[in-house]
Amino acid sequence: MNGRITKLWRSMPLRLALLLVLLFSVVSLLSLYASYQVTRNSFEEAIRADLRQDLAGFRAAPNSGAVAALVRAESREADPNRLIISYIAPNGRIYGNGAISRDDEGFHIVSLNPDQAEFDGAYLSLTDALYGGLLTIARSRAEILALRDLFVNILLISLLPTVLIALSGGLILARRSKRHVEVVGAALDEMTTGNLAARVDIGPRWSDDLRQIGGKLNQMARAQEASVDALRQVSSDIAHDLKTPIQRVAVHLDDLDRSLTEGTPAAAMVDKAQAEIDGIASTFQSLLQLAQVEGGSAKGRFAPVDLSALCRTIVEVFEPTATEAGQTLELNAPDGPVTVPGDRTLLGQMLSNLIENALRHTPPGSDVTVTLGTEMGRNVLKVADTGPGIPVSERKKVLQRLYRLDRSRHTPGNGLGLSLVDAVAALHGASLRLDDNAPGLCVTVTFP
Amino acid sequence: MKLLVVEDDATTGTYIARGLREEGHVVDLVADGRAGLIAATGSTYDVLVVDRMLPEVDGLTLVKTLRGAGNGTPVLFLTAMGDVEDRISGLNAGADDYLTKPFAFGELSARVAALARRPQGIETEAVLRAGDLEMNLISRKVTRAGQDLDLLPREFALLEHLLRRKGRIQTRTMLLESVWDLSFDPQTNVVETHISRLRAKVDRPFETELIQTVRGAGYRIAA
Numbered sequence: 001m002n003g004r005i006t007k008l009w010r011s012m013p014l015r016l017a018l019l020l021v022l023l024f025s026v027v028s029l030l031s032l033y034a035s036y037q038v039t040r041n042s043f044e045e046a047i048r049a050d051l052r053q054d055l056a057g058f059r060a061a062p063n064s065g066a067v068a069a070l071v072r073a074e075s076r077e078a079d080p081n082r083l084i085i086s087y088i089a090p091n092g093r094i095y096g097n098g099a100i101s102r103d104d105e106g107f108h109i110v111s112l113n114p115d116q117a118e119f120d121g122a123y124l125s126l127t128d129a130l131y132g133g134l135l136t137i138a139r140s141r142a143e144i145l146a147l148r149d150l151f152v153n154i155l156l157i158s159l160l161p162t163v164l165i166a167l168s169g170g171l172i173l174a175r176r177s178k179r180h181v182e183v184v185g186a187a188l189d190e191m192t193t194g195n196l197a198a199r200v201d202i203g204p205r206w207s208d209d210l211r212q213i214g215g216k217l218n219q220m221a222r223a224q225e226a227s228v229d230a231l232r233q234v235s236s237d238i239a240h241d242l243k244t245p246i247q248r249v250a251v252h253l254d255d256l257d258r259s260l261t262e263g264t265p266a267a268a269m270v271d272k273a274q275a276e277i278d279g280i281a282s283t284f285q286s287l288l289q290l291a292q293v294e295g296g297s298a299k300g301r302f303a304p305v306d307l308s309a310l311c312r313t314i315v316e317v318f319e320p321t322a323t324e325a326g327q328t329l330e331l332n333a334p335d336g337p338v339t340v341p342g343d344r345t346l347l348g349q350m351l352s353n354l355i356e357n358a359l360r361h362t363p364p365g366s367d368v369t370v371t372l373g374t375e376m377g378r379n380v381l382k383v384a385d386t387g388p389g390i391p392v393s394e395r396k397k398v399l400q401r402l403y404r405l406d407r408s409r410h411t412p413g414n415g416l417g418l419s420l421v422d423a424v425a426a427l428h429g430a431s432l433r434l435d436d437n438a439p440g441l442c443v444t445v446t447f448p
Numbered sequence: 449m450k451l452l453v454v455e456d457d458a459t460t461g462t463y464i465a466r467g468l469r470e471e472g473h474v475v476d477l478v479a480d481g482r483a484g485l486i487a488a489t490g491s492t493y494d495v496l497v498v499d500r501m502l503p504e505v506d507g508l509t510l511v512k513t514l515r516g517a518g519n520g521t522p523v524l525f526l527t528a529m530g531d532v533e534d535r536i537s538g539l540n541a542g543a544d545d546y547l548t549k550p551f552a553f554g555e556l557s558a559r560v561a562a563l564a565r566r567p568q569g570i571e572t573e574a575v576l577r578a579g580d581l582e583m584n585l586i587s588r589k590v591t592r593a594g595q596d597l598d599l600l601p602r603e604f605a606l607l608e609h610l611l612r613r614k615g616r617i618q619t620r621t622m623l624l625e626s627v628w629d630l631s632f633d634p635q636t637n638v639v640e641t642h643i644s645r646l647r648a649k650v651d652r653p654f655e656t657e658l659i660q661t662v663r664g665a666g667y668r669i670a671a
């Protein structure tokens with residue numbers, strides 16, 4: 001779950017959407033704040049102008065008594081929550097609907113009404129000395145405060161839907177593009193694992209750029225498949241064309257061999273030629289077999305195969321070879337049957353090739369161990385040796401047809417053994433891994 | 449024996465026919481499937497050697513048609529290199545054995561001989577004998593000149609196989625197929641090693657050699 005969110009977060013459309021939302025919000029906030037400031041200032045200015053006008057009205061009164069009378073009259077009608085008029089006469093009497101007092105905390109407007117001690121809320125006030133007394137007029141700032149709420153509301157109404165729409169739109173786009181990218185990725189994965197027929201299935205609602213990428217990828221895949229097919233066709237044609245001539249050469253050599261007297265130099269030469277023809281035939285046989293295994297038709301005749309018994313037989317078959325070369329060949333397999341669905345001959349050849357490979361490429365005194373066991377509920381076949389191993393950089397390459405390590409160029413073999421192992425493993429849905437046996441090579445075949 | 453070789457490649461066909469004739473067999477050679485079918489139904493043969501790829505009627509159809517018509521003549525199927533599928537479909541169609549080209553003539557001859565004698569059956573006695581060698585299949589005891597021989601299971605199986613086919617050559621690949629149950633050649637000397645171990649126990653302490661090596665072909669126990 002967490003991983004999925006992280007993945008989504010990394011997707012381009014979502015990031016773009018978020019960036020736009022952020023930019024849009026910042027600009028909206030700034031402009032709203034500026035208009036709020038301007039409006040508030042003009043409101044305050046208006047209140048101050050009102051206050052000055054009010055004061056001017058009182059100043060028109062001829063004396064303090066008249067001011068007091070005027071204040072009393074006006075304040076009686078005024079709502080103290082909106083307007084407070086207060087006059088401290090020269091004799092100390094307070095007229096009006098409130099009084100200004102001052103303490104440590106600042107100015108307060110105190111009610112003259114005994115029920116109410118103080119008026120809450122903010123006021124703007126103007127005080128002037130008038131006929132020996134002090135006239136104070138205060139107007140509530142409630143309107144200005146209301147302005148703030150108004151602006152917050154405007155903000156919520158205008159910005160929130162935009163942000164929500166942009167966010168969900170981005171999310172939907174991100175998920176969709178993620179799905180599309182996954183389709184492209186899956187096709188690439190398939191091609192990498194050898195299915196050259198895999199194509200990107202471009203949906204009708206894909207964005208143009210992805211459509212282009214998908215199209216180009218398909219174009220590339222088609223070209224690659226065609227060239228691999230052509231190569232396969234050519235090698236297969238060559239192999240088929242050469243089958244009969246090779247066979248005829250073998251026939252002629254055999255004829256010749258039987259007409260010669262044993263022990264003569266000519267007979268020895270024919271023997272050598274026959275050995276070479278056998279080598280050529282076996283390489284061809286391997287190449288053609290490899291193509292057939294890769295074709296996958298053997299899957300149709302899979303039957304239960306006891307790997308345990310097969311391991312015992314093959315190890316026994318190679319025992320004399322190992323002993324002769326001063327190597328040890330050991331088997332660790334359960335006594336009971338270990339059954340997998342498969343082709344017994346091909347699995348036997350796979351194991352033979354692995355053991356033969358291990359024996360051939362390790363010096364005398366090396367140990368070759370064949371292990372059959374289970375790992376996490378899957379049957380695992382391991383052939384490990386204590387020889388020189390295969391460098392990491394070469395491990396993938398040795399599975400290619402006819403590839404041989406530089407140091408193995410002079411040992412017998414046609415470079416097809418491990419390719420066949422790979423193909424047989426793939427046919428059985430098994431995975432093949434080449435690891436360092438420290439020292440040596442450990443080949444692991446993990447059955448499904 | 450009277451043999452029919454159905455092979456379209458003249459070089460291979462002539463080679464097989466000549467080799468078999470040199471061994472004293474009567475060989476008819478035809479070059480296409482239809483001629484093969486006509487010949488095989490027209491007269492009685494001991495063994496048919498049939499190539500997989502044939503003009504007119506291919507080898508597979510030929511065998512199927514013969515079997516369909518109730519003709520049970522043993523068939524040795526010849527398949528081209530790499531045609532693993534053909535081998536299996538050939539056996540499924542009713543062929544008795546197969547051989548992949550190119551093959552050594554000795555291999556072909558040994559397999560033809562093995563097929564021809566199959567109808568007469570192999571030894572089914574509980575005690576197999578060759579000279580003064582005795583193998584009791586029930587007690588799994590082997591004695592020679594009254595002396596007990598201590599054989600490992602695989603050596604026992606190998607000796608039993610040779611004794612059952614007394615006098616007939618068994619090639620390496622035939623032994624790998626029946627004693628080790630391997631239908632491919634792992635290119636090891638396991639057969640030679642086991643034969644020599646067997647000889648060390650069965651032949652070396654005694655005067656006559658029972659297990660014979662036939663150069664370029666295989667092994668057999670003298671009849």
